[in-house]
Amino acid sequence: MSREGDLIRRELKKHVIPRLEELGFSGKGLYFQRKREVLDLLDFQYWKYGGEFLLEFASCELGDLKTSWGEIVPENKITVAHISPLKRARLQQQGPTRGKNFGGFAFEGFADDQERYESLARQVAMLLPQVDLWLRIREVGSHVHVLGAA
16 A cells, blocks of 8 residues: 555544544455444455545444355454445545545545644544444434435
8 A cells, every 4th residue: 555545544543443442443445343232244345546535334233144145254244245235324524625536535645744644543543432423322423324315
């Protein structure tokens, strides 16, 4: 991945991952889970050409998951990708800084400006309560986009 990708991942690891852990999530890399009465899932997704990312999240029943195509996925391997898009939501950027490719948090053009990466990561960390509320009670916050909504 690009230097910009490396820099934003470092700041996300420093500022967002600890907040996810405080909310009860565990995981590594791009995939996180939290067990409650259901299994909450959260994935980081990066634009394939770089410069943007978003968080996508969903819930499913505890236990192994049988996919619509018949595959049995062990509970500890379930990711958002295994859940119907109609049952997912995304944490996305809003306003003029919204990424132009898939509505994500844009870091394209930050070059080596460490303060910009840190500021973006801190912003995402502060928005995580919106993810928690959607997963718990389906409350749609200002930065939450529900994929199955009309």
